[in-house]
Amino acid sequence: MYDHNNGQVVIVGGGIAGLATAKLLSENNFHFAIVERSYKLGGHTKDWACMATDNCNRCHSCAVFDYEEFVASSPHGEIFLRHELFSVTRSTSGISSVGIRCIDSGAERELPVTALVLAVGFEPFDPIEKGFWGYGTFEGVMTLSDLNRLMRLDDLNTIRPGNGDPLNLAFFQCVGSRDKTIGADYCSQYCCAAAIRAALRTIHQYPDSKVTIFYIDLQIAGKTAQALMDKAQEKGVRFLQGVPGEIQPIQDGGLQVISEKDGQNVVERFDRIVLSIGQRPSSSAIAISGITEAPLNEFGFFQTRSQFDPVRSPLNGVYIAGSCSGPANIPDVAMNAGKVVSAIIKDIEQTI
Amino acid sequence: MNSGSLAGSYETMNLIKNATGQNDVDICVTCGQCVSRCFLSQSYPDINPRKIIRKILLGREQEVIDSEFIWACTLCGRCTTDCPKNISMDVVIRRLRGLAWAQGKAPSRLCEGIEKIKEFGNNTGVDAEEFQETAEWIAEECEDELQEIFEGASNVPFDRKGAEILYMPNPREYTSNPNMFQAYLKFFAHVRADWTLSSKVFDVTNWPYYLGDQDDAVALVRATVNEARNLGAKILLTTECGHGFKILRKDTQAWLGESIDFEVLSIIELAHRYFKEGRLRLRQGAINKTVTYHDPCNVGRKVGIFEGPRELLKFISANFVEMWPNRKYSICCGGGGSVSQNSDMGSKRLEHAMWKRDQILRTGADILTTSCQNCLTQLGDMQSRYNMPVEIKSVMELVVEAIEPLSLP
Numbered sequence: 001m002y003d004h005n006n007g008q009v010v011i012v013g014g015g016i017a018g019l020a021t022a023k024l025l026s027e028n029n030f031h032f033a034i035v036e037r038s039y040k041l042g043g044h045t046k047d048w049a050c051m052a053t054d055n056c057n058r059c060h061s062c063a064v065f066d067y068e069e070f071v072a073s074s075p076h077g078e079i080f081l082r083h084e085l086f087s088v089t090r091s092t093s094g095i096s097s098v099g100i101r102c103i104d105s106g107a108e109r110e111l112p113v114t115a116l117v118l119a120v121g122f123e124p125f126d127p128i129e130k131g132f133w134g135y136g137t138f139e140g141v142m143t144l145s146d147l148n149r150l151m152r153l154d155d156l157n158t159i160r161p162g163n164g165d166p167l168n169l170a171f172f173q174c175v176g177s178r179d180k181t182i183g184a185d186y187c188s189q190y191c192c193a194a195a196i197r198a199a200l201r202t203i204h205q206y207p208d209s210k211v212t213i214f215y216i217d218l219q220i221a222g223k224t225a226q227a228l229m230d231k232a233q234e235k236g237v238r239f240l241q242g243v244p245g246e247i248q249p250i251q252d253g254g255l256q257v258i259s260e261k262d263g264q265n266v267v268e269r270f271d272r273i274v275l276s277i278g279q280r281p282s283s284s285a286i287a288i289s290g291i292t293e294a295p296l297n298e299f300g301f302f303q304t305r306s307q308f309d310p311v312r313s314p315l316n317g318v319y320i321a322g323s324c325s326g327p328a329n330i331p332d333v334a335m336n337a338g339k340v341v342s343a344i345i346k347d348i349e350q351t352i
Numbered sequence: 353m354n355s356g357s358l359a360g361s362y363e364t365m366n367l368i369k370n371a372t373g374q375n376d377v378d379i380c381v382t383c384g385q386c387v388s389r390c391f392l393s394q395s396y397p398d399i400n401p402r403k404i405i406r407k408i409l410l411g412r413e414q415e416v417i418d419s420e421f422i423w424a425c426t427l428c429g430r431c432t433t434d435c436p437k438n439i440s441m442d443v444v445i446r447r448l449r450g451l452a453w454a455q456g457k458a459p460s461r462l463c464e465g466i467e468k469i470k471e472f473g474n475n476t477g478v479d480a481e482e483f484q485e486t487a488e489w490i491a492e493e494c495e496d497e498l499q500e501i502f503e504g505a506s507n508v509p510f511d512r513k514g515a516e517i518l519y520m521p522n523p524r525e526y527t528s529n530p531n532m533f534q535a536y537l538k539f540f541a542h543v544r545a546d547w548t549l550s551s552k553v554f555d556v557t558n559w560p561y562y563l564g565d566q567d568d569a570v571a572l573v574r575a576t577v578n579e580a581r582n583l584g585a586k587i588l589l590t591t592e593c594g595h596g597f598k599i600l601r602k603d604t605q606a607w608l609g610e611s612i613d614f615e616v617l618s619i620i621e622l623a624h625r626y627f628k629e630g631r632l633r634l635r636q637g638a639i640n641k642t643v644t645y646h647d648p649c650n651v652g653r654k655v656g657i658f659e660g661p662r663e664l665l666k667f668i669s670a671n672f673v674e675m676w677p678n679r680k681y682s683i684c685c686g687g688g689g690s691v692s693q694n695s696d697m698g699s700k701r702l703e704h705a706m707w708k709r710d711q712i713l714r715t716g717a718d719i720l721t722t723s724c725q726n727c728l729t730q731l732g733d734m735q736s737r738y739n740m741p742v743e744i745k746s747v748m749e750l751v752v753e754a755i756e757p758l759s760l761p
Contacts, residue, residue, distance in 0.1 A: 174436070216384075241382070265394060
């Protein structure tokens, strides 16, 4: 049998997809090297707050800490922070080595490669692209990740009205998702459940808060979906179909929107509006695709061989992990890592 | 199930599909953004853009065809600006109007206007001779000012073959609002424009477009294009008009199925171009007031002219302020898309314009400018109705006030 200790898998990206893949590789006696552009591991998940209320709401953001701890202490791996991929050397069966470079010092080194995993993640949609939501213009308009940051830093009190009134919060779903005009005609998968959890978390911390979720249709499924919806309804989260297309500032510092309710158009005031932003392809996807020649799909995510082979790039020896092949939530990314590692093992065993 | 009505809706859907080219209304995901961006939402609680799409899909388009809403709609297109599925509501509404018109349910005033266009070539019923006389008379009224710019500037050129610019006015300029025509004459004189009017085609507007009467709309465009070719113009210059300019600029090639070998420009674009080239010299800060700009839907959102007029206004005014929202998301004045011309709508267009009124008042501006005759009419009417403490002018009127006279050669 093939001794996995002889192989080294290079993983581009140290977010949750890269970490989950590294953990599984390590458990299967592979050497791995993580090449990460930023100064820390964990990617976007690291910025996400725990959504537990009186019990766990299964946001799975804590998983990143377990992965990181395991990977950082693994004897099988090397971690290159502040490094980026700049070249690949091809062999007949795929890629034999990659060149990486330190972003700060410019120092270059060559890493031998048995398999190359691209796990460059996603880019949060920047709502400034769509000016009518007033993001960046009005203080009260924030994104779901801004809200998460506040929760993470325990700063949720900063968005409560100064006069002691209850916080009146609205979520707008599908911001930057299912949108042809920006080339993102797809569902971003994570946002409905994430918004509901954030609503519950807000109400848990400040039970007088009023939360409205404006949605197109709720794209949540799975065995935990109904429990989440039941809890949201029990806690008084209001769901309104239809997303207001515009936010107007009003004199008292609040924000006004128009929505349709029971066939009538209603004007409503909120203290804060949270835009549930979708996932766009990573800003480094184009560069990485250029270096490796791993092709991108129509949306700018990395292409995989088919729906039924969702982790192999059409390019031999290259595997696509996590949300760089399309929007995904944390549990999906973790499961996908298992598919990546089993594909790598299978391919290696077939070639020897 | 009533299969007859379903078949009907397929026809309507196909009409709309053909009109929009690629997208079909059944792609709508009912996100509802259009509802909150429509300034008619408050006035017509029973209907809104999203419901119109639903009704069409459910085979109930007759309810929409019979509704006042389609005639109150200004075709401003704001509801579906950045529609996630690229639906163009103004195209949908025009198609529905076309169906209403075919059923004899179009507003009478618009139908009369179209008859006049067919007979006289313009919607006011002024004939060629009368037009020439009126234009010359309006020029005479400001003869001294024009002659001061250069000797002979008060001669209005007609049918000059080989002139660089064919200028296409709005009938308001030779009927209700001759001041505008005078402002343009002064502009032409100052920049020593090589221009002409046509005595055959002298109406930039396109009322059949409003009615969804595509054949007549195309015929008008063809007549204008033929006249520009006949005179050998390099620039077909439109007045500060909304839909007329937008059609000539944006739809001509698709509608006629042929390319055109001249430029279609709005006079504000030409002014901006000449300003950049140094041919139009303006006095910086000449307008010692606070000025704001209303983006006309056709000039702004539909054609994409945002920065040119702003550059001019920022240069000539002491203080320039923006409304929110602006540019692509500008709120319609409430008078476009035939609503101002449609006597059946009465003064409702002013009641529908509250968003615009509040937006204007919030700026605190002394002068409100815009670059569309329709907007100017509506904003003027709003000003008197609501006593808005603001002066209303076209961008070109203000630009002409700020012109630095060229020293004579």
